[in-house]
Amino acid sequence: MGGYMIFKTRVLLLSIILLFLNHSPGQAADFPGKNWQQYAVAEEAGFSAKKLKLAKQDFEQSEAAGVLVIHNGRVLVSWGETTRRFRCASIRKSFMSALYGVYVGKEKINLNATLADLKIDDVQTLTAQEKQAKVIDLLTARSGIYHPAAHSTRGMEKNLPQRGSHKPGTFWYYNNWDFNTLATIFEQETEKGVFDAFKEDVADQIQMEDFALRFTHYRLEDKSKHPAYLFRMTARDMARFGLLFLNKGRWNGKQIIPEKWVVESTKPFSTELGRFSERGSYGYLWWVSELKGQRMYFASGSGGQRICVLPDANLVFVHVVNSYDNNNVRHGNIMNLLSLILEAKEGAPKAKPSLVDHKPPLRRQPKSVKVKSEILNKYLGSYRHRFLGKLEIGAGEKSLIMTTSIGKFELFPLDENKFFPEDIETPVHFQISEEESQRNTAVSILNENRKVKRVVFYY
Known part of the structure; x- marks a missing residue:
């Protein structure tokens, strides 16, 4: 019986030690699985x-x-x-x-x-x-x-x-x-x-x-x-x-x-x-x-x-x-x-x-519409932005892909000439150029707070 009590005491002490080790500074008590x-x-x-x-x-x-x-x-x-x-x-x-x-x-x-x-x-x-x-x-x-x-x-x-x-x-x-x-x-x-x-x-x-x-x-x-x-x-x-x-x-x-x-x-x-x-x-x-x-x-x-x-x-x-x-x-x-x-x-x-x-508010993306490929193809090409430099518009599966100096962004069509860029979320518009010098340029349109409210691509 005495040996059994010694064994139980040792198990208890070991459990306490492990408890402190598992909750020592720098060791988190839990991990997220698929969700937090x-x-x-x-x-x-x-x-x-x-x-x-x-x-x-x-x-x-x-x-x-x-x-x-x-x-x-x-x-x-x-x-x-x-x-x-x-x-x-x-x-x-x-x-x-x-x-x-x-x-x-x-x-x-x-x-x-x-x-x-x-x-x-x-x-x-x-x-x-x-x-x-x-x-x-x-x-x-x-x-x-x-x-x-x-x-x-x-x-x-x-x-x-x-x-x-x-x-x-x-x-x-x-x-x-x-x-x-x-x-x-x-x-x-x-x-x-x-x-x-x-x-x-x-x-x-x-x-x-x-x-x-x-x-x-x-x-x-x-x-x-x-x-x-x-x-x-x-x-x-x-x-x-x-x-x-x-x-x-x-x-x-x-x-x-x-x-x-x-x-x-x-x-x-x-x-x-x-x-x-x-x-x-x-x-x-x-x-x-x-x-x-x-x-x-x-x-x-x-x-x-x-x-x-x-x-x-x-x-x-x-x-x-x-x-x-x-x-x-x-x-x-x-x-x-x-x-x-x-x-x-x-x-x-x-x-x-x-x-x-943990259920944070998910990003609500505007509903995308289907646009004919012949319309999307009109927008393909290289554009020059005064501050952002070269912007490349390429074809996606059902959308456009905008390549910038910081990465690629999918442009989801909201109508035939208005698009929603993932992550950036500032509307992108495509507009036919009125003069040759305007063609293949992109311009940021600012609001009253000097923030970009949309970017216009002239094709």
């Missing part, structure tokens, strides 16, 4: 509904399009457009970090290989010093290579240091050349396309709801051999990616990204960030900081796209902005909103909170 679960009552998650309402007011007064907050693997907050795909912008770089984690773990990529070893070059030939940059230098934005790069902002290229001014590994500079060239190296070493690998190794594994390869795009420019790799994604899919990192690369018991990589890539590697100093420090394609005394790392895209992971709070915060309309929310304002949400935490969550299926 949501707290029925904020207080049962340990949050004040009244304080969250104040945070929502802050959100509604900004140009943000959507916010999604995940706590213990469940939806705590869902505001605005969380099922509409927006441009991820530079969040793509943290996606690349995840892919490197997978394939470094498979020993397909050597972080200490130099560009000379890998035979990497560019339109402007690399110098001997530049070719000594290692893969790890590109991952940490410390290559010392200051070349023009695809999809770079004016600020990036205007402020480029002089070539040769810094040896590889010695100086941090946020440069799309490093980030784009990582894709070239990845595809060369793994023999897989970036987007195919992301779908297979990340998106499918964590059951992203809205991701498909047609929402990705390579942007190649004459200035460089190395294209930018662009994503459009919904907030609810970004939240899954954040939750994967919160759980140190594990998803429902399966290790998707090596835990060692998640830990190393989200450590502060560079702390002298110049004009980006408000963001704290930089890891392997992740920004690393703290907020309200809590450690935080985040993926960041221009305009206000964010995936923030706070391990100690067991929380993922996703913030999206409609950058198609050139809306913008400053970093400080985003952090203020997140602070308000953190301040709403008042206690521990209930052991068995009431949960409901």
